[in-house]
Amino acid sequence: MAEHSSQRRDKSPGISSWFVHGTLVIGLISAFIAVFIKSFQSSSPPVLHKYTLGTDSGICQQVPKLSPRNxxxxxxxxxxxxxxxxxxxxxxxxxxxxxxxxxxxxxxxxxxxxxxxxxxxxxxxxxxxxxxxxxxxxxxxxxxxxxxxxxxxxxxxxxxxxxxxxxxxxxxxxxxxxxxxxxxxxxxxxxxxxxxxxxxxxxxxxxxxxxxxxxxxxxxxxxxxxxxxxxxxxxxxxxxxxxxxxxxxxxxxxxxxxxxxxxxxxxxxxxxxxxxxxxxxxxxxIAEKGYLDVVINVSSTGGHASNPPDHNVIGILSEIVVAIENHPFPGKVTPNNPMFRFLECGAIHAPESRFPMAVRRMLGPAAQNDSFSQEQLARTLDDMRYYFQTSQSVGKINGGVKINAIPETASIMVNLRLAVETSISQVMAHYESLVSPIAKKRGMAFGGFHSPCSLTDKRKVCMFGVDALEPAxxxxxxxxxxxxxxxxxxxxxxxxxxxxxxxxxxxxxxxxxxxxxxxxxxxxxxxxxxxxxxxxxxxxxxxxxxxxxxxxxxxxxxxxxxxxxxxxxxx
The missing domain is CATH 3.40.630.10 (Zn peptidases)
Structure with missing residues (x-):
């Protein structure tokens, strides 16, 4: 709106002037409002406007049916x-x-x-x-x-x-x-x-x-x-x-x-x-999520269950599981995700009363990479969350062989499906940031994804990536x-x-x-x-x-x- 600021008067007119020049003032105000509206409609970003124009918006254009020539x-x-x-x-x-x-x-x-x-x-x-x-x-x-x-x-x-x-x-x-x-x-x-x-x-x-x-x-x-x-x-x-x-x-x-x-x-x-x-x-x-299985192994010395440490490998591994589940990957609805195009198609082609207005309002800012709107949109569409965020599921756990023996090793496998905006290296870095402090707190050595690590090492937390696949x-x-x-x-x-x-x-x-x-x-x-x-x-x-x-x-x-x-x- 800065281009209109020079039209403003240095001094406000007195009450008598409003009566004398009322018609002119009203006309100027009307013109100003018209310019404002036009400017708003054509300015960037158009928060809601383009998602209320239907097929005239140019979004989610449909091709005509195609029949074979033969x-x-x-x-x-x-x-x-x-x-x-x-x-x-x-x-x-x-x-x-x-x-x-x-x-x-x-x-x-x-x-x-x-x-x-x-x-x-x-x-x-x-x-x-x-x-x-x-x-x-x-x-x-x-x-x-x-x-x-x-x-x-x-x-x-x-x-x-x-x-x-x-x-x-x-x-x-x-x-x-x-x-x-x-x-x-x-x-x-x-x-x-x-x-x-x-x-x-x-x-x-x-x-x-x-x-x-x-x-x-x-x-x-x-x-x-x-x-x-x-x-x-x-x-x-x-x-x-x-x-x-x-x-x-x-x-x-x-x-x-x-x-x-x-x-x-x-x-x-x-x-x-x-x-x-x-x-x-x-x-x-038109795309697929990425894939990664993460193996986390905790090893220590064993012993008789009558003289246990304060935190054995199963307890330490449990801390790691809790940390993973308490720190899910954030969800964001970005234009890089094909689901954003689907939401645009819904906003344009679905009956207006059936498409959530809250989603419609956030599409414009999200399209222009407003991070807050992208995150809020993901929260609004929580029932579709795993189309927008990396999922993680602890699917396997193994540890201990006898009830009266302190286990020497315990491990879990976590299955992750990577959001289209992320990468294997980002996921690995996130997991290392969660697990490394726990290892340090418990006096354990730590081996990240790219560190040499052997399952025979004692008092060590090791991480391995299996079947890694970047998003398509x-x-x-x-x-x-x-x-x-x-x-x-x-x-x-x-x-x-x-x-x-x-x-x-x-x-x-x-x-x-x-x-x-x-x-x-x-x-x-x-x-x-x-x-x-x-x-x-x-x-x-x-x-x-x-x-x-x-x-x-x-x-x-x-x-x-x-x-x-x-x-x-x-x-």
Whole structure:
């Protein structure tokens, strides 16, 4: 407002002057107010204004629906997917592959040595038998035996038209024998009750696997010949790390196509179509949180329990646990987080009465990096806290072997999922600042993450980092592949949001997928499952995992349309 201060008079007018020149004064005041309002609206920062303009704000702009140019092929796929015969067939295929208990375990030995890997031969055989047309037209490569790579060569070289890559995984989370009784239908029966397909892997991730291979089968049978190469890759150990199949698949493709050699990667998403703020959203995850397991070991001398020290290793370790839990990582909602874009989309497209005004008011300052507003916004959205802050969970504890012996060592493991704004080094520094003073107070030596440390050291606190993964790069939403994906979603998935328009929005994946190995292959990595995911991802990883049949049977139409739309832009 400084530019208006020179218009102010050196002396205030007397009362008589107000009466004589009242009309002029009122006019000046009106002009001043108009200028003030205009200046406020155009000044920086516009705290609330731009989040009340709706689609005129330019925020969360939506692309129009995108339909493939090849109407004959599109019509063939649509008619197939809509036919009752086809729907029965694809439901039976999913039920049958669910019956193969392709569980992956944390303690699996190397492929070729541990017989528990052999179940993946059954998965491969099943796919080959049920999709002969696909395997007559694709090249099949193996990565470390059980990683499957199916390449449908396009007519245009990859150097001119980068391939599209679709990922899925064959493995599922184990079902404990004692929990089988809790399932409505046995976990490996693949039961279909006329509405729902039940079983381990129905959603995570065999439904996705069947859908993307079905999309190739339909396109091949339609007579479509791609210009852009299409690649399907199926991992065997996504649920335990991906090191045995996910990484070898990535290495194989990187050697073949090089840095930035892939046009677009699609993988499963932790979210699909969901209704928030009384508005339907297609939630496309454009990033993943980071990952770190921290091991903290406390060692000391042992002895007889009749002559204990004031604080033995279990007591000291307990102090450390309390310190960790009493010092959680702060939450901040920043523009670097894809969830900020989701909130912007909600502010613009959700019914005004359904989007919290408190959130709307804080978005403007938060967008301009006002730290207080970013922290306050995170507190306001506390039920979504772990989309905005690093989570920490003490998941394992070990110590002591006999009740009358002073334990010589005790340890814990802490699982952390890193917020997109942080880094492994920052998390490690935070933990060292918490644990080092406790070690010093108890007269213990301290070994941080980068210090030499042996579990045989006595009177020492040691820290180790395991399975460290930085937060994933944020994929662009202003890039051509994202626009094609958005247009395909608009065109195909509208039936999943019959009440209103379907808004495509960026989102964050709080867990990790095999895409963590593929960062060098492309910036355009998107994680999205084209169904309504409800009840904790359709109860994936827990009892009664399921997928709705009427949504599942249309997934191949989505993936086939995406392939066609990506092919249309090839010259």
């Amino acid at each position: 109407k004959q092929v599109e019509q063939y796929v649509r008619e197939k997917v809509d036919s009752e015969e086809y729907q029965r067939e694809i439901i039976n295929k999913l039920s049958a592959i669910i019956r193969i208990p392709s569980e992956s375990y944390d303690d699996l030995g190397p492929i070729g040595e541990d017989d528990r890997w052999n179940v993946f031969f059954e998965v491969q055989d099943y796919i080959k038998v049920n999709y002969p047309t696909v395997f007559e037209n694709v090249a099949l490569d193996h990565a470390n035996t059980h990683g499957l790579i199916l390449t449908w060569e396009g007519s245009v070289p990859p150097s001119e038209a980068k391939p599209i890559l679709m990922l899925a995984h064959q493995d599922v989370v184990p079902v404990l024998a004692e929990n089988v009784k809790d399932w409505t239908h046995p976990p490996y029966e693949g039961h279909y009750d006329g509405e729902i397909i039940w079983g381990r892997g129905a959603t995570d991730d065999k439904g996705y696997l069947i859908s993307i291979i079905e999309s190739l089968d339909l396109l091949i049978k339609s007579g479509f010949a791609p210009k852009r190469t299409v690649i399907l890759a199926f991992g065997c150990d996504e649920e335990i790390s991906g090191e045995n199949c996910g990484r070898p698949i990535s290495d194989f493709l990187h050697e073949k196509y090089g840095d930035d050699g892939i046009y677009l990667i699609m993988d499963e998403g932790s979210t699909g179509i969901q209704r928030e703020f009384d508005q339907s959203f297609a939630l496309v995850s 790069p944020v994929s662009p939403v202003d890039a051509e592949p994202y626009r094609i994906l958005s247009g395909t979603i608009k065109n195909v998935l509208k039936p999943l949001a019959p009440e209103d328009s379907l808004i495509v929005t960026p989102y964050l994946m709080p867990a990790n997928t095999d895409t963590k190995f593929f960062w060098a292959l492309t910036k355009n990595i998107y994680r999205f499952t084209p169904v309504n995911l409800v009840e904790n991802l359709n109860r994936a990883h827990t009892t009664d995992e399921f997928i709705r049949a009427d949504e599942f049977v249309r997934e191949p139409l989505f993936f086939a349309s995406l392939i066609l739309n990506a092919d249309d832009i090839v010259g």
